[in-house]
Amino acid sequence: xxxxxxxxxxxxxxxxxxxxxxxxxxxxxxxxxxxxxxxxxxxxxxxxxxxxxxxxxxxxxxxxxxxxxxxxxxxxxxxxxxxxxxxxxxxxxxxxxxxxxxxxxxxxxxxxxxxxxxxxxxxxxxxxxxxxxxxxxxxxxxxxxxxxxxxxxxxxxxxxxxxxxx
Numbered sequence: 434x435x436x437x438x439x440x441x442x443x444x445x446x447x448x449x450x451x452x453x454x455x456x457x458x459x460x461x462x463x464x465x466x467x468x469x470x471x472x473x474x475x476x477x478x479x480x481x482x483x484x485x486x487x488x489x490x491x492x493x494x495x496x497x498x499x500x501x502x503x504x505x506x507x508x509x510x511x512x513x514x515x516x517x518x519x520x521x522x523x524x525x526x527x528x529x530x531x532x533x534x535x536x537x538x539x540x541x542x543x544x545x546x547x548x549x550x551x552x553x554x555x556x557x558x559x560x561x562x563x564x565x566x567x568x569x570x571x572x573x574x575x576x577x578x579x580x581x582x583x584x585x586x587x588x589x590x591x592x593x594x595x596x597x598x599x
Contacts, residue, residue, distance in 0.1 A: 474481075494500045500507070532538055549557070
């Protein structure tokens with residue numbers, strides 16, 4: 434069965450009015466941009482070659498049919514990873530929900546775990562020194578100096594330095 438003559442004529446007119454100018458405009462744009470495209474391809478040729486080599490190495494197991502031997506193991510490990518991820522996500526959501534409900538957020542613990550600033554450390558040290566007596570409770574025994582020819586490092590008093598406030 435032949436299509437009506439008016440349909441064929443209408444489609445031909447629409448082709449020449451709508452589609453043909455779009456095709457010719459596209460061909461002109463490609464003709465103008467082709468030298469620029471060739472220059473970009475030439476500049477990026479080393480990168481393209483390296484990418485092809487790396488892709489060939491990465492896809493070697495698929496071309497050599499090596500992956501078919503490990504298909505069962507691959508499916509098993511894939512399903513195990515998926516089940517583990519979903520279980521971990523469910524446990525994470527439950528823990529966050531329960532900690533929010535019971536108001537035991539980790540944010541309050543983090544503020545205490547951050548440690549002391551330099552100013553708070555100095556203030557705590559001053560308070561500690563104010564509480565401790567100036568002289569220790571046990572008497573200090575001083576070693577008498579040895580007079581004579583046997584003066585060495587062991588006979589000298591070792592003075593310990595106190596911690597600085599920094």
